[in-house]
Amino acid sequence: MQNFTFHNPTRILFGEGQIKALDAHVPCEARVLITFGGGSIKSNGVLAQVQAALGHRAWFVFGGIEPNPTYETLMEAVALARDKKVDFLLAVRGGSVIDGTKFIAAALKFDGEPWDILAKQAEVHDAVPFGSVLTLPATGAEMNSGGVISYRARGDKLPFRSEATYPRFSVLDPTTTYSLPPRQIANGVVDAFVHIVEQYLTYPVDARVQDRFAEGLLVTLTEIGPQALAEPHNYDVRANLMWTATLALNGLIGAGVPQDWATHMLGHEITALHGLDHAQTLAIVLPAMLSVRREQKRAKLLQYAERVWGIVQGTEAERITAAITATRVFFERMSVGTRLRDYQIGGSSIGTLMAKLEEHGMTALGEHGDVTPEVSRRVYQLAV
Amino acid sequence: MQNFTFHNPTRILFGEGQIKALDAHVPCEARVLITFGGGSIKSNGVLAQVQAALGHRAWFVFGGIEPNPTYETLMEAVALARDKKVDFLLAVRGGSVIDGTKFIAAALKFDGEPWDILAKQAEVHDAVPFGSVLTLPATGAEMNSGGVISYRARGDKLPFRSEATYPRFSVLDPTTTYSLPPRQIANGVVDAFVHIVEQYLTYPVDARVQDRFAEGLLVTLTEIGPQALAEPHNYDVRANLMWTATLALNGLIGAGVPQDWATHMLGHEITALHGLDHAQTLAIVLPAMLSVRREQKRAKLLQYAERVWGIVQGTEAERITAAITATRVFFERMSVGTRLRDYQIGGSSIGTLMAKLEEHGMTALGEHGDVTPEVSRRVYQLAV
Known part of the structure; x- marks a missing residue:
C-alpha cells in the first residue's frame, strides 16, 4: 500500500425526506444563494422543497449554470452574491452546478482575479460555506473538493481543488432522481x-x-x-x-x-x-x-x-x-x-x-x- | 436502505514515516499533552519520534492510562493539562488511550462535573482539539467520536459520543505495530x-x-x-x-x-x-x-x-x-x-x-x- 492522506469533512444527509434537514444545517441567519442549472428543479418540485426548508432565511436564486460550467456565467453569480450580501451557497442539481458553486464560493473570498485560481492554479485558502442538494448521481462532486471550469472566450477547461471547497453537507434524496x-x-x-x-x-x-x-x-x-x-x-x-x-x-x-x-x-x-x-x-x-x-x-x-x-x-x-x-x-x-x-x-x-x-x-x-x-x-x- | 447521516472529519495520515507529519498538523504554538498507557511507546521508539516531530513546541506527558481507562486516572490528566495550560492533546497508543483522551478533551471544556458526561449523558458541545498516533490496530477509536470510560469506585463502565470528540487527525504508521x-x-x-x-x-x-x-x-x-x-x-x-x-x-x-x-x-x-x-x-x-x-x-x-x-x-x-x-x-x-x-x-x-x-x-x-x-x-x- 502507498502512503496517503485521507480527509473528507462533508456531511452526507441521505434518504427520502432529507431536504427538510437543510433547516438544521444551514445557519439560521444565513443569506442563501440557491444555484441551479436549466430549471428542472422547478418542474420536479425540488426547488419548492428547498425553499420551504429554508423557512424564514433570506434566499436568492441564480439559475443557468451550464453542463460544463463557465467562468463567465459563474462570475455573474459572484456579482449577484456580492450585491445581495450572500453568506451561504446552496447548489441544487448535479456535478456541474456543484462544481460551479465551489468556484463561486472560492471566487467570493479570493483576493485578486479569480481566473487565476484556474489559470495559475493559485491557492484557495478560504471560501464562502456551501452545501448541496444532489439530484443527479454521477460525478461525486457532492463529496469532494474539486471542480472543473470552462472559459468560453478562451476555449479553456481547467480544474481546481482546495481544502476550503468541500461542501459542508450534501443532501442525497433518491426520490429526486425519479424524474431524470x-x-x-x-x-x-x-x-x-x-x-x-x-x-x-x-x-x-x-x-x-x-x-x-x-x-x-x-x-x-x-x-x-x-x-x-x-x-x-x-x-x-x-x-x-x-x-x-x-x-x-x-x-x-x-x-x-x-x-x-x-x-x-x-x-x-x-x-x-x-x-x-x-x-x-x-x-x-x-x-x-x-x-x-x-x-x-x-x-x-x-x-x-x-x-x-x-x-x-x-x-x-x-x-x-x-x-x-x-x-x-x-x-x-x-x-x-x-x-x-x-x-x-x-x-x-x-x-x-x-x-x-x-x-x-x-x-x-x-x-x-x-x-x-x-x-x-x-x-x-x-x-x- | 435506511436513511442516514454520515460525517467523519478526522484526517488520516497513513504510512511509514508519517509521524513526521505531526509538525504540519499540530498548531505551531500549541502546548501539547502527550497521553499514553503503560509505556511501550518509550521502549519501541514511538515517543521519541513524536517528540522529535513536535520540535520546538512545549510538550508534557501523561502516562498510565489503563486498558479500560478510568475516570479517576483521566481526571488526573485533566488537572495536569489545566496546570500546564495545555491546548492540544496527542494520544499515542490504541483505543483505550484514545478513548481516554477524548474524555480528557471534553472534560477540559465541560461546564460542571465531568462525570455527568457519562452518568447523565450530558451533551458535550466543545472539546480541546486532539490528534492520535495509533500503534495498536483494533478499536477504530482513531477515526470515530465515541469512547467508553470506567469509574473504578462505582464499578460503572459508560459510553459517550460527541461531534466535538473526533480526532483532528490520526497517524497510522504500520511499522509502529511490529513490536506488539x-x-x-x-x-x-x-x-x-x-x-x-x-x-x-x-x-x-x-x-x-x-x-x-x-x-x-x-x-x-x-x-x-x-x-x-x-x-x-x-x-x-x-x-x-x-x-x-x-x-x-x-x-x-x-x-x-x-x-x-x-x-x-x-x-x-x-x-x-x-x-x-x-x-x-x-x-x-x-x-x-x-x-x-x-x-x-x-x-x-x-x-x-x-x-x-x-x-x-x-x-x-x-x-x-x-x-x-x-x-x-x-x-x-x-x-x-x-x-x-x-x-x-x-x-x-x-x-x-x-x-x-x-x-x-x-x-x-x-x-x-x-x-x-x-x-x-x-x-x-x-x-x-
Whole structure:
C-alpha cells in the first residue's frame, strides 16, 4: 500500500425526506444563494422543497449554470452574491452546478482575479460555506473538493481543488432522481463506473481494502445500472446508485493506490471537439484504452475479470479479452455507444484530437506515465 | 436502505514515516499533552519520534492510562493539562488511550462535573482539539467520536459520543505495530471482525454498498489475520490490518443499515466479572449468538456464508452451520479461545452474568430488540 492522506469533512444527509434537514444545517441567519442549472428543479418540485426548508432565511436564486460550467456565467453569480450580501451557497442539481458553486464560493473570498485560481492554479485558502442538494448521481462532486471550469472566450477547461471547497453537507434524496431522463441516468452510471476503474485498474500494490471496495462498487453498478433505467421509481435501486456514485470519487478508494485517469484525458478532447457528453467519451475510450494497455494492466485486469465479472475460465489472454468485452457490453446495455462511429465521428478526427491532446501537455499519461502520444493515437484509432 | 447521516472529519495520515507529519498538523504554538498507557511507546521508539516531530513546541506527558481507562486516572490528566495550560492533546497508543483522551478533551471544556458526561449523558458541545498516533490496530477509536470510560469506585463502565470528540487527525504508521505482542494483534483482528459483523449480520435492507464493503473488510481479515501473527514485520499485512480496523468502525459500513451489538453487551459482562480481554469475550459470545439467532439472521447468514467463506454447497441449514463453524475456527486460528471453559469459566457464572446484564438494562438487545434475558441466557449456556 502507498502512503496517503485521507480527509473528507462533508456531511452526507441521505434518504427520502432529507431536504427538510437543510433547516438544521444551514445557519439560521444565513443569506442563501440557491444555484441551479436549466430549471428542472422547478418542474420536479425540488426547488419548492428547498425553499420551504429554508423557512424564514433570506434566499436568492441564480439559475443557468451550464453542463460544463463557465467562468463567465459563474462570475455573474459572484456579482449577484456580492450585491445581495450572500453568506451561504446552496447548489441544487448535479456535478456541474456543484462544481460551479465551489468556484463561486472560492471566487467570493479570493483576493485578486479569480481566473487565476484556474489559470495559475493559485491557492484557495478560504471560501464562502456551501452545501448541496444532489439530484443527479454521477460525478461525486457532492463529496469532494474539486471542480472543473470552462472559459468560453478562451476555449479553456481547467480544474481546481482546495481544502476550503468541500461542501459542508450534501443532501442525497433518491426520490429526486425519479424524474431524470434515461440518458442522464445512463451517463451517471458510466461516469461512476469509469471513476472507479481509473483508481482501480492500474497495478497491484497489495491494497486489499481499496481493491475490494472498488470491486464492490463496480459489481453494484453492474447489478443496478440496467435496473435504474428499467425501473425509474425503484427507491432502493436509486439509493444504491446515488451512494455508489458518491463513494466512487470521494477519495476513499483512491487513497494509497496508483491512479490512471488517461481515459478521462482522452475523453475530454472528444467532448471539446465534438460536444459529446462526458460519459459518452468515457464509454468510447475505456474499452480501447484497456485493450491497448492490456500488458501493463495484466495483473489487475485478471483480478477485475474474476472479481467483477466472474470470469475464471480460459487462458489469461482470453479472460482479459472477455473482461474488456463485458465492460463494453455493459456500457451498451446502458444505451451508451462505445465507438466513435456510434456518434458519427470517423478516424479523420484523430489528427485534431491528437494535436489538442499534445497542446494540453497530455503526453505522459496513466499510472506509469507511459501513455505517450503514440499510445493515445492507437487508443483513438481502436475507438473508431 | 435506511436513511442516514454520515460525517467523519478526522484526517488520516497513513504510512511509514508519517509521524513526521505531526509538525504540519499540530498548531505551531500549541502546548501539547502527550497521553499514553503503560509505556511501550518509550521502549519501541514511538515517543521519541513524536517528540522529535513536535520540535520546538512545549510538550508534557501523561502516562498510565489503563486498558479500560478510568475516570479517576483521566481526571488526573485533566488537572495536569489545566496546570500546564495545555491546548492540544496527542494520544499515542490504541483505543483505550484514545478513548481516554477524548474524555480528557471534553472534560477540559465541560461546564460542571465531568462525570455527568457519562452518568447523565450530558451533551458535550466543545472539546480541546486532539490528534492520535495509533500503534495498536483494533478499536477504530482513531477515526470515530465515541469512547467508553470506567469509574473504578462505582464499578460503572459508560459510553459517550460527541461531534466535538473526533480526532483532528490520526497517524497510522504500520511499522509502529511490529513490536506488539501476538495477543494484542490477535485481539485486534477479532475486535475489528466483530465490529464489522455487528453492523452487517442482521437482516437485508438492500444496502449493497455497505454489505460489500463489510464483506471486503471481513475477507481481508480472514486473509491477513493469521499472517499478521506469523510475519510481524510484513509491512503490507500490517498496513492492511490497520486500515481495515479503522474502517471497521468509522461509521461508513454502519450508515443506512440495522445494527446489532448484542454480542458486545454480553461480552462486556464477562470482562467486568472475569477480567477477560474484550476481544476474548467477543470470540466466546459471537459463535453462540449466531447459533441461537440463526433463524432471525437466516438471510444474512447465508450471504455471509457465501461471500465471506465461499460456502455454497449443502442445504441452507448446513451452510449456516458451516459459516458459524468457520467463524469459530478463524478465531481459534488467531489463538483466541471461543468457549468460556477455555478461560476456566464454568456454567456457574451464568447466574451472575445474567443478573448484571439485567441490572444494566440489557433486556431487549439486537437489531430487532428481541434478545431478551431468556435469549441471552441461552447464548451464555451455549458458550460454556
